[in-house]
Amino acid sequence: MKKFINDPADVVAQSLAGLAAAHPELRVDTEEQYIVRADAPRAGKVGLVSGGGSGHEPLHGGFVGPGMLDAAVPGEVFTSPVPDQILAATKAVDGGAGVVHVVKNYTGDVMNFQLAAELAADEGISVETVLVDDDVAVEDSTWTAGRRGTGATLLVEKIAGARAEEGGKLAEVAAIGREVNAASGSFAYALTSGTTPAAGRPGFELPADEIEAGVGIHGEPGRRREKLRPAKELVRSALDAILDAKTFTGPVLLLVNGLGGTPLIELYLIYGEASAYLEERGVAIARQLVGNYVTSLDMAGMSLTLCQATDEMIRLWDAPVRTPGLRWGA
């Protein structure tokens, strides 16, 4: 394993220390391990907290700031944060108007956030949870833990964040977040697996001409192994999977997301193919974003996310945001 680290056990803590040094506009509690806006808590504002395992940067820590998250709670690499940590962040952002937890649908994340929400309730903080489960590669049945939360997390955090910033009430912020999630679908391909610092070897090994279809963002193998095909075909298959699973008539938000090790030159090529195919399918694109946003360490891979956008969502998407990882209008 080759990484720019000192000791696998200290990666998350030391990276957080670096984030704190690089972004004086944020406040990082290195003890309890969470990141908050420097001006938190803001009286009367609904707090937005998200988190999950580390290794998905800039998600979530890179999305803390005006117009998006009030706090992020990073766990160890690919490991959900613990309830104490989530509780501490929840208390740090509670301005009396309640707190929304944005939780990606993984057993560990769900349980730890649930325990934290119970602890917060004990302390008199109202918590609403928005569960993100956009990954259509996973069947949504009683035979699975349900769909995973992937690319749509960014959309939920941006749009709910804008709603909270403009003074939305707890129920409103949670409602728009849930609406975005319900309107979204994602599908991902991996060319290589990422390597966690602790494991020191790739999560899976792929032959030179094979890829994993339907992967999540934790280095887990996907739904099936396939032969590598031209980008055009992969993009079409991914979009077909999304368009089959949910109804999209447009206008949509389209996120072309790299999983960490994919160069921008490829992501833009993918965007070109995706926009051409959506046009062919009669789906208009209202807004788009291309980049490495919801990553899986150094995995070479990409995910596509569509969100059937209402005017309200587009208005909130366009609202100013000022975070290390996403910034416009500010």
Added chain:
Amino acid sequence: MKKFINDPADVVAQSLAGLAAAHPELRVDTEEQYIVRADAPRAGKVGLVSGGGSGHEPLHGGFVGPGMLDAAVPGEVFTSPVPDQILAATKAVDGGAGVVHVVKNYTGDVMNFQLAAELAADEGISVETVLVDDDVAVEDSTWTAGRRGTGATLLVEKIAGARAEEGGKLAEVAAIGREVNAASGSFAYALTSGTTPAAGRPGFELPADEIEAGVGIHGEPGRRREKLRPAKELVRSALDAILDAKTFTGPVLLLVNGLGGTPLIELYLIYGEASAYLEERGVAIARQLVGNYVTSLDMAGMSLTLCQATDEMIRLWDAPVRTPGLRWGA
């Protein structure tokens, strides 16, 4: 080779097409192969054009927009653009106040931009060239082609871009660009080589415990091969090399740059080590930037760039910028 492409020969053209689709605020000439601000040429404004081989994204195409470049000219992957292309972009941005070429110091880039500048002069356009040669890993002697242009290119483009945006004259824009370059030094480490679509295999192969020290951004081997060491030590060695080569007393601009395949979690860890060591060495940090900005395809690696910043440079660094790859205040 596993990449999200259709055909190695078409990667640059198809990626440009995708960039055009994703960024309607830019204009892309897919025929002549250049990217310009949609409002170019702007009468009376000095035009800023940069370019070079593709594979370094977001450099340069991702830095086109208000406050930074007026146009970017991407060559094939790792191959300098051709004079016709550079000329076409130069003409597209010429608003009568002259055009500045920001050129990274590589034999091919220098020659092709020089030929283009001569052709532009023939058409009555005044061109000033700012050569970027910040990479202290290369000895600056008659025994080499001189130092390479690497991370400082972003600083030159941002700061000269801001100067042009606020109405700086041709000589002034070129002067501040040269000043930034002269005040900058960079050093890079690679953990793996990138793979060009055309070659289909990594530029070099490294054993599991070895790294290349002093690499550029074209997959070329570095100055020497070393054993992998903890990030703390690598950061110190890189900063020592920069601090030995040029004088830095602070305040500095510090760029922690990923070469494409390095996760943000590692880049922030590196930033933490770098800022701690600079403090130890008595060098204050005025501004900082962490991310994958000047890349070498999917190379796992990082570069550090220091720029001894004047107040004027800091003012121009802070000025609004609105490009796909760098954005604030707008």
Added chain:
Amino acid sequence: MDVTLAREWMRAAAGAIAADADLLTRLDAAIGDGDHGVNLNRGFTAVVAALEKTPPETVADVLIKAGTTLMSRVGGASGPIYGSALRAAGKALPPAAEVQPADLVAALHAGLEAVRKLGGAAPGDKTMVDAYGPAADAFEQAVAGGADLAGAAGAAARAAAAGAEATVPLQARKGRASYLGERSIGHQDPGATSTALIFQALADVS
């Protein structure tokens, strides 16, 4: 079981997990995200430290402190699950320095109930329930048959190990492995495997 034995159990469990952390991580890499060994190792190391710092005076408190520590140090799915199992087990015990095998039967079932309540996994879903359930039953039966702690713990350990192995042919329906669908078949569940290690640790110290 007295309070010393309870602490020895936790120490032995920590030792077994440290020794097999790599195996657990590899099992988790195959059908999950490759952190189970690291997660539990971090957690049980903290448990041993916590029990040493302020040694509890009842068996119940050993288990509650261990559970609370796991819950606040492990994260992931296994943190809350093992955490609530141990906490529920502890809470089901009488507040005494020594408890009887029959008390432990009730505690083990209370822990199992907490796991199923929190995670919703049924037997056969390819989770730690598939090791824990048979172990709790075997323990109960052994005690009913007159076995002492050592005998009951040995029976539980054997049942847990068999249960863990029996997860191999199953298709996962809970946790990360369920995302794999049929591809989860043919791999042993990491959580069931760590559960077997913890019951084996009990047998070893009893």
Added chain:
Amino acid sequence: MDVTLAREWMRAAAGAIAADADLLTRLDAAIGDGDHGVNLNRGFTAVVAALEKTPPETVADVLIKAGTTLMSRVGGASGPIYGSALRAAGKALPPAAEVQPADLVAALHAGLEAVRKLGGAAPGDKTMVDAYGPAADAFEQAVAGGADLAGAAGAAARAAAAGAEATVPLQARKGRASYLGERSIGHQDPGATSTALIFQALADVS
């Protein structure tokens, strides 16, 4: 050399470069950035197409058109260098459908001069100059000794190949390979290698 032979030369050069593109790229990967074969292949393919589209009527125009095409299609260091070499060579020729070996001597030297003016490389710097220089000299000497085109081209091709091989022990002082310092020693220069292919193509068609 008549205009047909000049075009055949370019076609043969294009064929040789296409055939050895992979070798050139591999040599460039070792001490450069791994694009030399791809670059020249793209350029010479365009040269062949350009010459077919509107066939020039003089040898000079064949070389000028080839040079202009390379300059506007190759990029990198080798595009401007080969481009100006061919353009300068063409401009040094009389505007005729057929030229004499002595004319070609002057043209080759004019091309070499353009390369050295543009790139500033001296013999021994481990660049294409190390193949081109000896080839131009050998061509001149052969012509002076009374050789016909075939004889002179053969001598030039041999000298270019030897010159390219002789770059192996050199340390690069120009181009990308110079960044490597001593690590450039032991590898053959890709540009010198492609120059040898181009002279061999001339010998093959003469």
